[in-house]
Amino acid sequence: MTTQQLVAQIRKKKSFLCIGLDVDLEKIPQQLLTEEDPIFEFNKAIIDATHHLCVAYKPNTAFYEAYGLKGWQSLEKTIQYLNQNHPEIFTIADAKRGDIGNTSRMYAKAFLEDLGFDSVTVAPYMGKDSVEPFLEFTDKHTILLALTSNEGAFDFQTISMEGKELYKQVLETSKSWKNSENLMYVVGATKAEYLADIRKIIPNSFLLVPGVGAQGGNLQDVCKYGLTDTVGLLINSSRGILYASNDQNFAVAAAEKAKELQQEMAAILQQSI
Numbered sequence: 001m002t003t004q005q006l007v008a009q010i011r012k013k014k015s016f017l018c019i020g021l022d023v024d025l026e027k028i029p030q031q032l033l034t035e036e037d038p039i040f041e042f043n044k045a046i047i048d049a050t051h052h053l054c055v056a057y058k059p060n061t062a063f064y065e066a067y068g069l070k071g072w073q074s075l076e077k078t079i080q081y082l083n084q085n086h087p088e089i090f091t092i093a094d095a096k097r098g099d100i101g102n103t104s105r106m107y108a109k110a111f112l113e114d115l116g117f118d119s120v121t122v123a124p125y126m127g128k129d130s131v132e133p134f135l136e137f138t139d140k141h142t143i144l145l146a147l148t149s150n151e152g153a154f155d156f157q158t159i160s161m162e163g164k165e166l167y168k169q170v171l172e173t174s175k176s177w178k179n180s181e182n183l184m185y186v187v188g189a190t191k192a193e194y195l196a197d198i199r200k201i202i203p204n205s206f207l208l209v210p211g212v213g214a215q216g217g218n219l220q221d222v223c224k225y226g227l228t229d230t231v232g233l234l235i236n237s238s239r240g241i242l243y244a245s246n247d248q249n250f251a252v253a254a255a256e257k258a259k260e261l262q263q264e265m266a267a268i269l270q271q272s273i
């Protein structure tokens with residue numbers, strides 16, 4: 001999916017919501033555990049109930065890898081279901097990969113080619129040659145970790161070297177890489193006060209912003225400095241939507257939570273047009 005197509009979907013749905021499909025078998029309604037593939041059945045119900053309210057889904061691969069081969073099959077079925085039934089939805093494999101080039105090439109193939117995601121999250125720590133194999137997929141997007149939502153972000157990402165914080169070096173250096181127009185960046189919603197500085201370096205790039213809801217980030221704060229002329233934001237919520245209820249009405253409850261965020265987004269978009 002091109003960035004222009006993503007922006008068109010955002011305008012049409014009046015939403016820049018990304019729903020994180022972080023499925024935890026201990027948190028889903030227990031009656032689903034009798035199904036052959038509880039993870040897929042849960043995702044299917046969530047997708048059926050929320051696809052009109054969001055523009056992206058982001059399965060975090062940890063929640064699938066943790067269940068071994070069966071988990072990986074659930075991930076495969078989920079992305080197939082999305083690609084077949086909702087090709088207008090932007091899909092993110094939240095895998096946070098990155099290794100020597102020869103290995104990154106295999107990660108890129110796995111997520112962008114074999115599974116067929118539109119994008120994958122990548123850690124920049126190993127540098128240019130570890131990210132390039134992802135960027136070679138010019139019809140896809142590489143989402144680079146810039147300033148993450150967790151407390152540990154302050155351990156390295158904000159350390160200043162030669163007068164510039166590491167996350168700013170990541171943003172600036174990555175702009176010089178081949179096919180960098182296909183880069184997006186992760187900035188945590190809990191770091192909203194950094195967005196004005198971040199937008200000075202990457203004024204138009206799309207940002208994937210996790211951390212609203214369960215982690216305490218705030219949508220209004222993020223939009224204040226993060227929003228661009230072409231929106232430029234995908235706001236992720238996982239637990240806050242998925243586990244709104246764990247009885248048999250879980251999908252309806254999830255849709256209600258998604259709708260609350262979508263309506264807040266619609267109001268913001270209306271004001272900013």
Ligand SMILES: O=C(O)c1cc(=O)[nH]c(=O)n1[C@@H]1O[C@H](COP(=O)(O)O)[C@@H](O)[C@H]1O
Pocket residue numbers: 020022060094121147148149150186187188210211212213214215236237238239240
């Ligand atoms: O790359 C991510 O998506 C990510 C980056 C980050 O800085 N913080 C962060 O929470 N995430 C992911 O975003 C999701 C947040 O989930 P909730 O806190 O349940 O909404 C999880 O899948 C995290 O792994």
